[in-house]
Amino acid sequence: MSDGIKKPDPINREAVQKFREQKKKILRPEYYIKGILNHDRTILSQAITLVESSLPTHQKIASTIIEACIPHSAKSLRIGITGVPGVGKSTFIEALGKKVTGWGRKLAVLAIDPSSERSGGSIMGDKTRMENLSQDPDAFIRPSPSGGSLGGVARKTRETIILCEAAGFDTIFVETVGVGQSETAVHSMVDFFLLLMLAGAGDELQGIKRGIMEMADAIVITKADGANVQKADSAMIEFTNALHLFPPAESGWIPEALTCSAREGKGLEAIWQTILSYTDRTRENGFFQLNRDRQAIYRMYDFIDETLKSDFYIHPGIKQKLEKYEKKVLKRELSAYQAAQKILSGYRKK
Amino acid sequence: MSDGIKKPDPINREAVQKFREQKKKILRPEYYIKGILNHDRTILSQAITLVESSLPTHQKIASTIIEACIPHSAKSLRIGITGVPGVGKSTFIEALGKKVTGWGRKLAVLAIDPSSERSGGSIMGDKTRMENLSQDPDAFIRPSPSGGSLGGVARKTRETIILCEAAGFDTIFVETVGVGQSETAVHSMVDFFLLLMLAGAGDELQGIKRGIMEMADAIVITKADGANVQKADSAMIEFTNALHLFPPAESGWIPEALTCSAREGKGLEAIWQTILSYTDRTRENGFFQLNRDRQAIYRMYDFIDETLKSDFYIHPGIKQKLEKYEKKVLKRELSAYQAAQKILSGYRKK
Numbered sequence: 017m018s019d020g021i022k023k024p025d026p027i028n029r030e031a032v033q034k035f036r037e038q039k040k041k042i043l044r045p046e047y048y049i050k051g052i053l054n055h056d057r058t059i060l061s062q063a064i065t066l067v068e069s070s071l072p073t074h075q076k077i078a079s080t081i082i083e084a085c086i087p088h089s090a091k092s093l094r095i096g097i098t099g100v101p102g103v104g105k106s107t108f109i110e111a112l113g114k115k116v117t118g119w120g121r122k123l124a125v126l127a128i129d130p131s132s133e134r135s136g137g138s139i140m141g142d143k144t145r146m147e148n149l150s151q152d153p154d155a156f157i158r159p160s161p162s163g164g165s166l167g168g169v170a171r172k173t174r175e176t177i178i179l180c181e182a183a184g185f186d187t188i189f190v191e192t193v194g195v196g197q198s199e200t201a202v203h204s205m206v207d208f209f210l211l212l213m214l215a216g217a218g219d220e221l222q223g224i225k226r227g228i229m230e231m232a233d234a235i236v237i238t239k240a241d242g243a244n245v246q247k248a249d250s251a252m253i254e255f256t257n258a259l260h261l262f263p264p265a266e267s268g269w270i271p272e273a274l275t276c277s278a279r280e281g282k283g284l285e286a287i288w289q290t291i292l293s294y295t296d297r298t299r300e301n302g303f304f305q306l307n308r309d310r311q312a313i314y315r316m317y318d319f320i321d322e323t324l325k326s327d328f329y330i331h332p333g334i335k336q337k338l339e340k341y342e343k344k345v346l347k348r349e350l351s352a353y354q355a356a357q358k359i360l361s362g363y364r365k366k
Numbered sequence: 367m368s369d370g371i372k373k374p375d376p377i378n379r380e381a382v383q384k385f386r387e388q389k390k391k392i393l394r395p396e397y398y399i400k401g402i403l404n405h406d407r408t409i410l411s412q413a414i415t416l417v418e419s420s421l422p423t424h425q426k427i428a429s430t431i432i433e434a435c436i437p438h439s440a441k442s443l444r445i446g447i448t449g450v451p452g453v454g455k456s457t458f459i460e461a462l463g464k465k466v467t468g469w470g471r472k473l474a475v476l477a478i479d480p481s482s483e484r485s486g487g488s489i490m491g492d493k494t495r496m497e498n499l500s501q502d503p504d505a506f507i508r509p510s511p512s513g514g515s516l517g518g519v520a521r522k523t524r525e526t527i528i529l530c531e532a533a534g535f536d537t538i539f540v541e542t543v544g545v546g547q548s549e550t551a552v553h554s555m556v557d558f559f560l561l562l563m564l565a566g567a568g569d570e571l572q573g574i575k576r577g578i579m580e581m582a583d584a585i586v587i588t589k590a591d592g593a594n595v596q597k598a599d600s601a602m603i604e605f606t607n608a609l610h611l612f613p614p615a616e617s618g619w620i621p622e623a624l625t626c627s628a629r630e631g632k633g634l635e636a637i638w639q640t641i642l643s644y645t646d647r648t649r650e651n652g653f654f655q656l657n658r659d660r661q662a663i664y665r666m667y668d669f670i671d672e673t674l675k676s677d678f679y680i681h682p683g684i685k686q687k688l689e690k691y692e693k694k695v696l697k698r699e700l701s702a703y704q705a706a707q708k709i710l711s712g713y714r715k716k
Contacts, residue, residue, distance in 0.1 A: 258608040312695045319706035324674045356669035
C-alpha cells in the first residue's frame with residue numbers, strides 16, 4: 017500500500033520524527049475504525065486499500081478493522097449488476113445511482129473484474145466513466161484491483177462491503193462483466209441480482225456465460241430509446257415468457273424483464289420499484305435474512321475449501337505430479353480417480 | 367460385498383477347503399478382468415459391486431480391475447437423462463432403450479439417486495420398473511446404491527461406466543431424478559444431456575432445480591398422447607423459443623425441444639436422430655473429444671479437492687469448531703473469512 021506519506025530528507029530530524037509518527041498512526045487500526053464509523057470517505061478508502069493489500073502486516077490491521085466494523089454492517093441493500101461489455105453498464109449504473117442518491121440513499125459502487133488485465137471490456141481503470149456519480153457526495157465508487165485469483169478478489173469485495181456499510185452506505189451496487197466466473201461469486205454476496213441485456217438476442221448474447229440467466233432476479237433490456245424501442249419491447253416480452261419457464265426460485269419471486277433507457281432516464285423508477293417489491297416480499301416471507309445467513313455460512317466453508325486447495329497446489333512437487341498424471345488420464349492409462357489418489361499419496365502422509 | 371458363497375460346516379474339511387479356494391478366486395482381479403472383457407454380465411455385476419464397496423480390500427481389487435479395463439473403455443455414447451419424479455422417466459428409458467437395442471446397440475442403464483433414502487421419487491429399489499428392458503439380453507440395468515456422499519456415488523458411476531464399456535456396452539444411459547445436485551455430476555460424465563419435462567409449465571416444474579435447463583442439449587416433453595398432445599406441442603414451441611434465448615453452448619449446438627409419447631412409441635426415433643446429429647456435429651468440430659478430455663481432467667482435480675476436504679472435515683475437533691464459528695458468523699462477531707481462518711489455524715500447522 018502506498019500510504020501517501022512522503023519520505024523526508026534524512027538530515028531534517030524534525031521531519032523524520034514527524035514522518036515516523038505519521039507512519040505509526042497509519043498503522044493503528046483505531047484510526048481507521050474511528051474514521052469509518054464517522055463516515056469519513058478518505059479513511060474508508062485507505063482501509064479498503066489495506067483490505068486489498070497482500071502484505072501480512074496490512075492484512076493483520078485489516079482483520080482488526082473488519083472485526084470492529086462487522087457489528088455495524090449488514091444494514092444495506094446489496095444489488096449485483098452484470099452484463100457484457102457494450103450493454104451500457106456504466107451509463108445504467110450512473111443513471112440509476114443518481115436516482116438512488118436523489119432519493120436520499122447513500123450509494124457505494126464496487127466493481128469486480130477478474131479479466132481486467134485484458135484490454136477491451138475492462139470495467140476498471142477507466143477514470144472518466146460515471147463522471148456525474150463520482151462527484152456525487154452521496155456516492156462512493158471503488159473498483160477492485162486487477163490481477164490475483166477470483167477467490168481473492170471476491171473475498172476482498174465481501175469485506176469491502178462490510179466496511180462500506182459500517183461507513184453509512186445503505187445501498188451497495190456490485191458490478192461484474194458477465195463473461196467470467198465472477199457472477200456466481202457476486203450472486204452469493206448480494207440480495208438482488210440484475211442482468212443487463214441488449215435487445216435483438218443472437219450475437220449480442222455471445223458473451224453472457226450460460227447459467228447466469230437463471231440467477232437473475234430481473235433482466236433489464238438496456239438502450240430502449242430511439243429506433244431501438246420496439247426491438248427492446250419485443251425482447252422484454254420474449255424474456256418474460258422465458259423467465260416464466262424457469263423453475264420458481266426458492267425466494268418465491270418470479271424474475272421480471274424490464275426495459276430502460278439510461279440516456280433518456282426512462283424505466284429507472286420501475287426497476288427500483290421492482291427491487292423494492294422483491295425486498296418487501298422476501299423480508300416478509302423470511303427469505304431475505306435466510307439468504308444472507310446462508311451466504312455467510314457458505315462463504316465460511318468456501319474460504320476453508322479454498323485454503324485447503326491452495327495449500328495443496330503450492331506444495332513442492334505437486335505441479336510436476338499433476339502434469340504427469342494429467343497425461344496418463346488423457347492416454348487412458350489410469351482413471352481420473354486413480355490418478356488423483358497417486359497425486360495425493362505423498363501429500364496426505366504428511 | 368456379499369460374494370454369495372455359503373460358509374461351510376467347519377467340521378467338513380473338504381467343504382472348508384473348497385470354500386477357501388472359492389474365496390480366493392473371488393478375490394483375484396484376473397477373474398473379473400477376464401470376465402468383463404469376455405462380456406460376461408454376471409461377472410460385470412460382481413465387479414461393479416466391488417467398485418461400489420467401501421471395504422479397503424474390495425477397493426484395492428476394484429482399482430486393479432479398472433486399470434485393466436480403462437484402455438478398453440470410452441468407446442460408447444454416454445447420455446444423461448434427467449427429469450422430476452412423475453415425468454415418466456422409466457417408461458421413457460424403457461421405450462427408447464428397446465428401440466436402441468432393436469437397432470443393434472448394447473445398452474447399459476445406470477441410475478444415480480442420492481435422495482434414495484426418501485420414500486417417494488426414488489429411482490432405485492423399484493424392481494418392477496423397466497420390466498421389458500431388464501429382460502432384454504442386450505440391455506444391462508444397474509442402479510447405484512443408496513446412501514453415501516454424492517461425490518462417492520458419482521465417482522462409482524464414473525468407474526461403472528468404464529467397466530460397462532469394457533464389457534462391450536456401446537450406449538450408456540445415466541439416469542438422475544433432477545431434483546438434487548446430481549445433475550451437475552451427471553452432466554460432467556456424459557456426452558449428451560437430455561431433460562424430460564411435462565407439458566403445462568407451472569406446477570410441474572417445481573421440482574426441477576434451477577440451472578438444469580441451461581445444461582440440456584435437448585428438452586423432451588413427455589406424455590404427448592391423448593388429450594395431452596396439444597399442450598405438449600405448445601410447450602415444445604415455448605421451450606424452443608426459450609432455448610434460443612440462452613447463450614450458445616461451446617459445442618456449437620443449439621439445444622432442441624421435442625415431444626414424445628413413450629406409451630404410443632411416438633417421437634423416439636426423432637430423439638435418437640437429434641442425439642446422433644449432435645454427436646456427428648461435435649465429432650466433426652472436435653468438441654466431442656475435447657469435452658471428454660476436459661471431463662476426465664476436471665474429474666481428477668475434483669477428486670483431489672474432495673479428498674482434501676474430507677480429510678479436513680473428519681479431523682478431530684473440526685466439527686465442534688465449525689459449529690462454534692458458524693454461530694459467531696451469524697451473530698456478526700466475525701466475518702466469514704476470519705472464522706474460516708480460526709477454524710483452519712490448528713489444522714494447517716500440522
